Amino acid sequence: MTGLERRYRRLLLVYPAAHRAGYQEEMIAVLMSGTDPGRRFPSPADALDLVRAGLSARLGSAFHTQRGTGWRAAAAVVALLASVVMTGTAVERLIEGLQRWAHGLDTALLAESAIRVVVWTLVVAAAVLGLRRTAAGLATAGVLVQVGTVLWWAGPAPWDALRLAWTPVLALVILGLFAAARRPVSVVLGFRGSMAVAGAVGLAATLHLVLYLPLGLPYFEGFRFLHLLPVLIMAVALLATTPPVRNRIAVLASVVIAIPVAFNTQEQLAHWGWYFDLTPGILGGGVAVLVLTPVTVFAVGLTVLRVSERFAGRRAGHLRAHE
Amino acid sequence: MREPTFLVLTALAEEPRHGYAVIEDVAAMTGGRVRLRAGTLYAALDRLRGEGLIEVDREEIVQSRLRRYYRLSAAGERSLATETARLRDQAAIAEKRLRARRPELGGAPA
Numbered sequence: 254m255t256g257l258e259r260r261y262r263r264l265l266l267v268y269p270a271a272h273r274a275g276y277q278e279e280m281i282a283v284l285m286s287g288t289d290p291g292r293r294f295p296s297p298a299d300a301l302d303l304v305r306a307g308l309s310a311r312l313g314s315a316f317h318t319q320r321g322t323g324w325r326a327a328a329a330v331v332a333l334l335a336s337v338v339m340t341g342t343a344v345e346r347l348i349e350g351l352q353r354w355a356h357g358l359d360t361a362l363l364a365e366s367a368i369r370v371v372v373w374t375l376v377v378a379a380a381v382l383g384l385r386r387t388a389a390g391l392a393t394a395g396v397l398v399q400v401g402t403v404l405w406w407a408g409p410a411p412w413d414a415l416r417l418a419w420t421p422v423l424a425l426v427i428l429g430l431f432a433a434a435r436r437p438v439s440v441v442l443g444f445r446g447s448m449a450v451a452g453a454v455g456l457a458a459t460l461h462l463v464l465y466l467p468l469g470l471p472y473f474e475g476f477r478f479l480h481l482l483p484v485l486i487m488a489v490a491l492l493a494t495t496p497p498v499r500n501r502i503a504v505l506a507s508v509v510i511a512i513p514v515a516f517n518t519q520e521q522l523a524h525w526g527w528y529f530d531l532t533p534g535i536l537g538g539g540v541a542v543l544v545l546t547p548v549t550v551f552a553v554g555l556t557v558l559r560v561s562e563r564f565a566g567r568r569a570g571h572l573r574a575h576e
Numbered sequence: 577m578r579e580p581t582f583l584v585l586t587a588l589a590e591e592p593r594h595g596y597a598v599i600e601d602v603a604a605m606t607g608g609r610v611r612l613r614a615g616t617l618y619a620a621l622d623r624l625r626g627e628g629l630i631e632v633d634r635e636e637i638v639q640s641r642l643r644r645y646y647r648l649s650a651a652g653e654r655s656l657a658t659e660t661a662r663l664r665d666q667a668a669i670a671e672k673r674l675r676a677r678r679p680e681l682g683g684a685p686a
Contacts (some may be wrong), residue, residue, distance in 0.1 A: 282641035283595040328653030
């Protein structure tokens with residue numbers, strides 16, 4: 254980022270956060286296109302115009318709505334993070350598959366997990382490169398692969414199939430998020446934010462490998478807390494987005510996190526491990542949790558968001574209208 | 577309707593344009609007389625969007641910068657047509673009065 258761009262960004266702080274969430278990036282693009290090469294400071298006329306328009310936006314006279322921008326930006330971020338989770342779970346299965354294969358056991362797990370790793374890695378790559386349509390197309394393939402995986406295991410290992418049942422649902426949610434996203438995640442998070450998220454993901458993967466793989470390293474109980482580090486870095490990166498986007502990321506991320514968490518909690522509460530056969534009751538319960546969890550969490554999140562934004566709007570002295 | 581608003585709608589009447597293309601088109605249309613600045617332009621775009629006179633057409637990333645294209649909505653087309661008719665009527669009145677003055681000025685007995 255050049256000094257001039259930084260100065261423009263500083264000037265744009267005059268605008269309300271919601272306005273910046275909707276327009277900051279394209280305004281920067283317009284401002285940078287309109288300046289002569291070699292210019293280091295904004296022209297006084299441009300600066301004055303921005304301050305005047307920004308202040309009147311704050312007073313509400315020129316400020317109406319930025320429909321959808323917050324949601325679409327948040328969808329781009331959460332779609333990528335959820336795809337990383339899918340890649341991570343697939344990699345974990347791949348490692349398990351490799352161990353089984355090394356011991357001369359079946360290769361089914363290896364084949365299944367390898368396909369998943371490839372598909373979700375491609376989804377992540379497309380999302381990082383800002384190829385939204387490609388990412389959505391690949392996520393469609395991801396949904397089919399996850400459904401295929403569950404069906405594949407339903408015959409030989411029905412319990413395994415049930416334990417994977419949350420993955421097609423999450424894949425479907427990811428597909429929906431990519432379809433809704435309109436902006437590349439790098440634009441939403443900015444360069445530093447993107448780097449921080451990439452760093453956090455890398456760190457989490459490294460820690461996971463070091464702590465849980467049988468590498469023969471000494472183990473200390475305190476290592477467990479190291480897992481908080483990538484979470485912390487990720488939180489800081491996401492906090493750097495504007496409040497409307499940040500709140501929407503929180504709502505959508507809750508939906509994504511709730512799907513595996515609710516499903517695993519149900520498994521533990523219902524003591525699936527005690528049963529020998531899959532009963533229709535267990536299957537029905539699993540499906541019900543998978544269908545109801547995303548819908549309920551999203552509805553609750555939306556309600557909390559609406560209420561908090563209404564209060565925030567009143568405090569700020571104007572009514573914010575979002576999608 | 578203020579002049580920047582009218583000019584922004586006129587720029588979008590031809591084809592969907594992104595912010596900087598609107599500035600360039602308005603400058604070309606007015607022979608360089610009006611060069612919109614970013615603050616003024618986005619105040620107008622935000623208001624017009626809020627009123628439903630323009631819509632987002634598409635977004636593109638060019639050299640890692642966001643370009644959002646705006647297009648005239650059906651309501652925007654009607655609004656621009658109404659304003660154009662109003663301006664034409666006023667211009668016609670002004671023209672008629674100026675014409676009426678010419679023989680008076682030119683034809684006045686010395």
